[in-house]
Amino acid sequence: DQQVKQNSPSLSVQEGRISILNCDYTNSMFDYFLWYKKYPAEGPTFLISISSIKDKNEDGRFTVFLNKSAKHLSLHIVPSQPGDSAVYFCAASVRGGADGLTFGKGTHLIIQP
Amino acid sequence: SQTIHQWPATLVQPVGSPLSLECTVEGTSNPNLYWYRQAAGRGLQLLFYSVGIGQISSEVPQNLSASRPQDRQFILSSKKLLLSDSGFYLCAWSSRGGHEQYFGPGTRLTVT
Numbered sequence: 759d760q761q762v763k764q765n766s767p768s769l770s771v772q773e774g775r776i777s778i779l780n781c782d783y784t785n786s787m788f789d790y791f792l793w794y795k796k797y798p799a800e801g802p803t804f805l806i807s808i809s810s811i812k813d814k815n816e817d818g819r820f821t822v823f824l825n826k827s828a829k830h831l832s833l834h835i836v837p838s839q840p841g842d843s844a845v846y847f848c849a850a851s852v853r854g855g856a857d858g859l860t861f862g863k864g865t866h867l868i869i870q871p
Numbered sequence: 872s873q874t875i876h877q878w879p880a881t882l883v884q885p886v887g888s889p890l891s892l893e894c895t896v897e898g899t900s901n902p903n904l905y906w907y908r909q910a911a912g913r914g915l916q917l918l919f920y921s922v923g924i925g926q927i928s929s930e931v932p933q934n935l936s937a938s939r940p941q942d943r944q945f946i947l948s949s950k951k952l953l954l955s956d957s958g959f960y961l962c963a964w965s966s967r968g969g970h971e972q973y974f975g976p977g978t979r980l981t982v983t
Contacts, residue, residue, distance in 0.1 A: 762914075790970040801877075801961050801974030802915070847914060851970050856903050858917040858930065859972055 761785045762850050764862035772870050777835040779865050781848030784829065788850040792859065793822060793833045796845045805846075806833070835867075843869045873898035877962050877975035884982055890935075890949040892978050894962030897943070902964040904945040905972060906937055909959040921945060922967075957982045 763782045771777045779793075789810040794802035808815040808822045808831070815822050821834045835842055845866050849859040874897045884890060896902050906918040917930045919937035927937050934953050938946045945962055959979055963972040 764914075792971065794974075799959075799977070799979065801963075801977045804971050804973060807971060849915075856920070856922055856965075856967075857928065858905055858920045859915075860917070861907075861914040863912075863914040 759784075760862075761788075762848055762860050762862040764846075764848055764865050766865050767863070768866040768868065770868045770870055771838050773840060774837045777833075777838045777842065777867055777869070779833040779835075779846050779848075779867065781831050781833075781862055782829055783831075783850055785850070785852070785860070786829075787852045788860075789853070790851045791822070791824060791831050792849045792851070793820075794847045794849060794861075795842075796847060796864070802847060838867075838869045840869050840871065843867060873964070873973065875962060875964055875973060875975040877960075877978055879978060880976065881979045882981070884952050884980065886954055886982055887951050890947070890952050890956070890980070892947040892960055892962075892980075894945040894947075894975055895943055896945075896964045899943070899964065899966065901942060901967055903967065903969075904939060905963040905965075906945065906947050907961045907963065907974075909961065909977075911958070915961065919947070952982045954982050956980065 792807040793805045796802040806820045824831045845864040847864045848862040876895050904921045907915040921939045961977045962975040965972045
């Protein structure tokens with residue numbers, strides 16, 4: 759049973775445009791959500807996070823939106839740059855996160871020149 | 872600043888051989904430590920987590936075990952590797968009470 763779902767395996771966006779990556783979850787106990795960026799053969803890098811008490815968090819070019827009623831979150835990257843090409847993972851945690859994160863399968867973002 | 876190390880970076884082992892992967896964290900005390908595995912075309916699956924020395928919790932039944940002999944050291948082991956143990960193994964840490972986890976560079980394990 760996949761509790762965190764990223765339904766788009768890949769996404770292609772033109773450089774300078776907005777990239778929108780989506781994530782859905784099923785577990786109502788999740789109270790914290792995170793986005794990670796991963797290059798091949800490297801560990802994931804933390805990008806941005808949001809608590810379930812908020813509906814938006816912004817950090818530079820990255821903004822995460824949370825819709826709790828729909829159990830949906832999205833990551834917006836504006837403007838998209840060539841270095842943004844990577845696999846993006848959505849993750850969620852329960853009760854302070856000490857017992858680990860639940861990850862989606864990832865979306866491969868490709869920024870085209 | 873905090874740093875997390877993993878070694879080796881790549882490993883090729885025959886079926887039935889033992890395994891030992893090591894992870895160490897610098898620049899922090901009393902971290903929560905985690906082992907994840909990424910199989911080909913899949914997301915990251917949590918294998919083990921630890922909130923203190925000697926305290927290990929396992930998320931899924933498997934052929935692997937973990938140990939935490941020191942505060943900032945986390946070891947992933949197996950007595951006899953299976954083909955299905957192949958994958959990309961990642962160690963991560965978080966601070967006590969923190970949600971964000973920070974990952975090491977990973978170990979690519981191929982069981983032949």
